[in-house]
Amino acid sequence: MTDRVSQSVAVVTGGARGIGEATCHRLAEEGATVVVVDRDGDEAQTVADEITDATGQTALGLEADVGSESAVESMADAVDSAFGRVDILVNNAAIRVDPKPVTEADEDSWDRILAVNQKGVAFCSKHLLPLMDDGGAVVNIASVGAGLARPDWAQYDSTKGAIVAITKDMACDHASDGIRVNAVSPGWVVTDYHLPDDAEEAEAMLEEETTPNPDGPGILKRAAEPREIADAILFLASDEASFITGENLLVDGGATAVGTGLEWEENFGDAET
Numbered sequence: 001m002t003d004r005v006s007q008s009v010a011v012v013t014g015g016a017r018g019i020g021e022a023t024c025h026r027l028a029e030e031g032a033t034v035v036v037v038d039r040d041g042d043e044a045q046t047v048a049d050e051i052t053d054a055t056g057q058t059a060l061g062l063e064a065d066v067g068s069e070s071a072v073e074s075m076a077d078a079v080d081s082a083f084g085r086v087d088i089l090v091n092n093a094a095i096r097v098d099p100k101p102v103t104e105a106d107e108d109s110w111d112r113i114l115a116v117n118q119k120g121v122a123f124c125s126k127h128l129l130p131l132m133d134d135g136g137a138v139v140n141i142a143s144v145g146a147g148l149a150r151p152d153w154a155q156y157d158s159t160k161g162a163i164v165a166i167t168k169d170m171a172c173d174h175a176s177d178g179i180r181v182n183a184v185s186p187g188w189v190v191t192d193y194h195l196p197d198d199a200e201e202a203e204a205m206l207e208e209e210t211t212p213n214p215d216g217p218g219i220l221k222r223a224a225e226p227r228e229i230a231d232a233i234l235f236l237a238s239d240e241a242s243f244i245t246g247e248n249l250l251v252d253g254g255a256t257a258v259g260t261g262l263e264w265e266e267n268f269g270d271a272e273t
């Protein structure tokens, strides 16, 4: 991996768990100084401490709700005070709300999901891009849901569609500053959110879902582990992706290559297209 990562200051939102946590560790393994940002400040600091224990490198945990511009501004000030610059920003923090059609979704759930998933990307970019004095890379985490037709996911999927759109427009706006902006759209990734609390049961489920099986999703017939998404994020953040911007990289084990999320028969009947 090139100097962009090994000498970088990297900020990862939603870094306390799941894909964000794996991304923090992966960036640190390549030498980055990582800032773990999460609404759960204690967990963010725990991940930062684990990184320092494992690599000997400086890592900082910061509490911030990305859906609050004032909180994001304070977080950016803390990053500026600690390191004076940012090279990599991974806009990963997001929430899900109870799946339901728009006819049943209430205003409160719209306000919550738009604040975190959509405005959070904008606020973090607004306050951290000015610290990218020497250029940089932004990776926004979208979802395969941005491009799928699936029942009851309109709220979440529409925020992820917005992330694909803001990625392309930000790529235009900041190219002249030497900043590349890309998105990663994961398919199904087994994270703590999906796993039961019991450690043994969780390990068994992780093993089962990430091992190929005839009923598994996509071409690879399995779910992903968080580290497999972190690897794609790392690539887009690195100089190896120097000619890639405005892109949305699907990391879904081929799930969208074989259909739109519904069974083939449901979509196409017996048509031999």
Ligand code: NAD
Residues within 6 Å of the ligand: 013, 014, 015, 016, 017, 018, 019, 020, 037, 038, 039, 040, 064, 065, 066, 067, 092, 093, 094, 095, 116, 141, 142, 143, 144, 185, 186, 187, 188, 189, 190, 191, 192, 193
């Ligand atoms: P997760 O729920 O396991 O972790 C999300 C992290 O974000 C948590 O640490 C949480 O505390 C933090 N967070 C939530 N709201 C926040 C806020 N307002 N401010 C700051 N931090 C906040 O999520 P995950 O499954 O690891 O997903 C990470 C990203 O990948 C999300 O953008 C998600 O939409 C996307 N994604 C996940 C999957 C999947 O299958 N896991 C699939 C497609 C896309």
